[in-house]
Amino acid sequence: MTKRYRGYEAFRIVSEVSRIISSSLDLNKVGDLVLRESMKALDADHTSLFLLDESSSHLILTRAKGFSEDEMDNIKLLGSWEIINDQLVKKKKSLIVNDVHKNPIFKKKRVYFSKEKFPVNSFLAVPLAKDDKIIGALIVSNRNRPGHLFTKEDEKLLRALSNHIAIALLNAKLYQDLKNLFISTVKSLVKAVDAKDRYTSGHSERVMKYSLAIGKELGLDEETLEILKLSSLLHDVGKIGIKESILAKPAKLLGYERSQMNRHPAIGVGIVEGIENSHKIIRGILEHHERFDGKGYPNHLKGLAISLEGRIIAVADTFDALTTDRPYQKGYSKEEALLEIKKESFTQFDPKVIKAFLKSFSKHPDIWNT
Amino acid sequence: MTKRYRGYEAFRIVSEVSRIISSSLDLNKVGDLVLRESMKALDADHTSLFLLDESSSHLILTRAKGFSEDEMDNIKLLGSWEIINDQLVKKKKSLIVNDVHKNPIFKKKRVYFSKEKFPVNSFLAVPLAKDDKIIGALIVSNRNRPGHLFTKEDEKLLRALSNHIAIALLNAKLYQDLKNLFISTVKSLVKAVDAKDRYTSGHSERVMKYSLAIGKELGLDEETLEILKLSSLLHDVGKIGIKESILAKPAKLLGYERSQMNRHPAIGVGIVEGIENSHKIIRGILEHHERFDGKGYPNHLKGLAISLEGRIIAVADTFDALTTDRPYQKGYSKEEALLEIKKESFTQFDPKVIKAFLKSFSKHPDIWNT
Numbered sequence: 152m153t154k155r156y157r158g159y160e161a162f163r164i165v166s167e168v169s170r171i172i173s174s175s176l177d178l179n180k181v182g183d184l185v186l187r188e189s190m191k192a193l194d195a196d197h198t199s200l201f202l203l204d205e206s207s208s209h210l211i212l213t214r215a216k217g218f219s220e221d222e223m224d225n226i227k228l229l230g231s232w233e234i235i236n237d238q239l240v241k242k243k244k245s246l247i248v249n250d251v252h253k254n255p256i257f258k259k260k261r262v263y264f265s266k267e268k269f270p271v272n273s274f275l276a277v278p279l280a281k282d283d284k285i286i287g288a289l290i291v292s293n294r295n296r297p298g299h300l301f302t303k304e305d306e307k308l309l310r311a312l313s314n315h316i317a318i319a320l321l322n323a324k325l326y327q328d329l330k331n332l333f334i335s336t337v338k339s340l341v342k343a344v345d346a347k348d349r350y351t352s353g354h355s356e357r358v359m360k361y362s363l364a365i366g367k368e369l370g371l372d373e374e375t376l377e378i379l380k381l382s383s384l385l386h387d388v389g390k391i392g393i394k395e396s397i398l399a400k401p402a403k404l405l406g407y408e409r410s411q412m413n414r415h416p417a418i419g420v421g422i423v424e425g426i427e428n429s430h431k432i433i434r435g436i437l438e439h440h441e442r443f444d445g446k447g448y449p450n451h452l453k454g455l456a457i458s459l460e461g462r463i464i465a466v467a468d469t470f471d472a473l474t475t476d477r478p479y480q481k482g483y484s485k486e487e488a489l490l491e492i493k494k495e496s497f498t499q500f501d502p503k504v505i506k507a508f509l510k511s512f513s514k515h516p517d518i519w520n521t
Numbered sequence: 522m523t524k525r526y527r528g529y530e531a532f533r534i535v536s537e538v539s540r541i542i543s544s545s546l547d548l549n550k551v552g553d554l555v556l557r558e559s560m561k562a563l564d565a566d567h568t569s570l571f572l573l574d575e576s577s578s579h580l581i582l583t584r585a586k587g588f589s590e591d592e593m594d595n596i597k598l599l600g601s602w603e604i605i606n607d608q609l610v611k612k613k614k615s616l617i618v619n620d621v622h623k624n625p626i627f628k629k630k631r632v633y634f635s636k637e638k639f640p641v642n643s644f645l646a647v648p649l650a651k652d653d654k655i656i657g658a659l660i661v662s663n664r665n666r667p668g669h670l671f672t673k674e675d676e677k678l679l680r681a682l683s684n685h686i687a688i689a690l691l692n693a694k695l696y697q698d699l700k701n702l703f704i705s706t707v708k709s710l711v712k713a714v715d716a717k718d719r720y721t722s723g724h725s726e727r728v729m730k731y732s733l734a735i736g737k738e739l740g741l742d743e744e745t746l747e748i749l750k751l752s753s754l755l756h757d758v759g760k761i762g763i764k765e766s767i768l769a770k771p772a773k774l775l776g777y778e779r780s781q782m783n784r785h786p787a788i789g790v791g792i793v794e795g796i797e798n799s800h801k802i803i804r805g806i807l808e809h810h811e812r813f814d815g816k817g818y819p820n821h822l823k824g825l826a827i828s829l830e831g832r833i834i835a836v837a838d839t840f841d842a843l844t845t846d847r848p849y850q851k852g853y854s855k856e857e858a859l860l861e862i863k864k865e866s867f868t869q870f871d872p873k874v875i876k877a878f879l880k881s882f883s884k885h886p887d888i889w890n891t
Binding site: 333 | 532535539540685696699706708711712714717758762793798
């Protein structure tokens with residue numbers, strides 16, 4: 152049966168859906184909410200979200216809901232159909248097609264339209280736009296349900312929704328872009344610091360990757376993972392304050408040199424102090440050379456007195472140091488390094504962190520293999 | 522006359538307002554839109570937006586519309602009134618008060634309520650909340666207009682709006698926070714690079730400030746200013762690749778040392794290449810030592826072949842270098858530096874950039890005085 156919306160009901164839906172989809176700036180989450188809410192609002196069998204690739208002016212399928220994997224391959228092709236592109240991207244209009252398999256316009260596309268491979272019997276497609284600029288398209292569609300067709304009222308509702316959807320997607324995209332800019336900038340700068348130390352090229356980025364893998368295995372929440380990400384990436388930033396003659400010395404450090412070098416966690420804290428909310432990342436940086444038995448530096452903290460970030464970065468840092476070639480020592484294999492670290496449970500490392508490290512190592516060997 | 526909304530009209534307003542206020546992630550702009558749109562929707566004389574300070578649980582006036590400056594001082598106090606705090610923050614309910622000056626609850630607060638000083642005759646206050654967590658309050662209010670009172674229907678409308686307003690404000694706040702984290706992190710890292718050069722402490726941050734001042738005087742748009750901000754902040758980042766013995770040499774550099782030092786723009790480009798969309802900031806970094814007459818380095822670019830960012834940073838960089846004490850040269854006064862730079866119009870610098878520099882210098886002496 153075809154749904155009917157009175158004006159009242161339509162605006163209630165738009166207002167409610169817009170609140171739900173704008174409640175996050177996480178691009179994946181917003182995308183999922185858009186699919187779920189538009190499918191629900193239109194009582195449809197599937198939804199597909201396409202984003203416009205500006206260089207090719209093609210609509211690229213970003214995500215869809217309600218299709219099997221095989222079917223998805225054919226849905227992808229929708230974005231390159233001339234009639235969709237012409238109507239939505241060029242004319243900025245909607246398109247309703249009921250009874251696709253009998254529609255003369257689509258008959259010639261028969262190859263895509265065997266009912267098994269293309270399970271869409273009727274669809275409603277609307278452009279997504281902000282300030283008259285097309286950014287993509289949203290298509291709701293139905294399988295062959297008797298009488299289940301799309302109406303002008305459905306179109307009006309989806310067009311009203313589409314304005315809110317475009318804004319929610321663009322906001323999430325802006326946030327994602329800024330996040331990427333931030334992390335890629337910090338990575339670049341940290342890489343330059345690593346480069347001063349002849350033997351730790353790419354070290355900080357790997358330690359970040361390992362720390363996050365352990366953190367995820369420990370089930371840390373998103374916010375704690377963000378803090379771990381930044382503090383592990385910056386754990387060695389204090390090395391920028393160490394003399395080149397010590398930092399790049401192609402031999403084992405002497406006593407005095409070692410004590411100079413050991414100042415890098417504290418120097419790192421001095422550097423990051425100006426960062427917004429720096430207290431969140433300071434402990435990971437300061438405490439990554441503390442030991443679980445209290446014999447580490449700089450503050451000889453013991454056990455759980457060491458921050459979780461410090462305990463995680465310590466394992467990640469050691470794993471990378473052990474598996475990297477040094478002038479005075481050939482790097483261990485991944486497996487040898489793992490055994491070395493395991494031996495230091497309770498002495499150097501927190502056994503709980505080691506357990507998570509071992510789990511991650513066996514579950515995601517790709518992460519630990521670079 | 523009291524306004525009436527049918528359900529239809531109310532949802533139309535909520536849907537429209539939510540689209541408008543969520544169309545930006547700029548916290549100031551969203552704040553302004555919230556005031557404007559809620560005032561319009563409720564046909565009110567003023568609106569005030571309060572945000573909850575979590576440490577004190579006080580509502581702090583963030584911005585308001587419709588009041589004179591004198592009146593604002595008294596409106597601020599609204600946030601600390603017990604009845605507002607109790608009803609909105611504790612009970613999470615709305616509050617309608619019509620005929621404030623006659624209301625017994627408010628009589629004892631008479632000091633704030635002389636009609637000249639407190640121009641509010643009736644108001645409607647709603648909490649702003651997301652997921653049941655109060656983040657602030659919105660108050661629409663009227664001067665003494667006969668019969669212009671707030672109704673239950675107004676309350677319903679503003680409460681519906683308040684859900685969207687809270688989300689829009691929180692999203693903009695998240696974006697602003699990430700921006701602050703990003704810039705403060707880059708500043709901290711750049712400061713650490715500056716610190717390797719004994720005589721340029723704080724240099725990069727000042728060059729950023731000067732560059733932005735010139736850019737604003739040139740009327741650059743927001744996006745170009747963001748690019749200028751990042752490239753000026755990072756213009757000397759390549760110095761991290763220069764040997765300490767050269768970088769911190771307490772005397773004038775010899776020929777070979779100078780040619781090593783002059784590699785820093787190119788080294789800087791190598792460092793920032795991994796940054797998302799790095800092509801946008803590369804030219805400012807690479808070309809900040811080019812000269813308008815083509816006698817600069819590294820590529821001897823001439824005139825407008827040098828990027829605008831490069832031409833702006835060149836002036837900002839020179840101004841800071843001239844006004845900073847060096848071991849071999851006492852820093853110039855601001856005015857002496859200005860004259861030196863003016864002399865180099867067409868030779869070292871773009872005259873158009875110099876003109877903007879001179880304008881900014883006389884209009885905003887505070888910027889150029891630190």
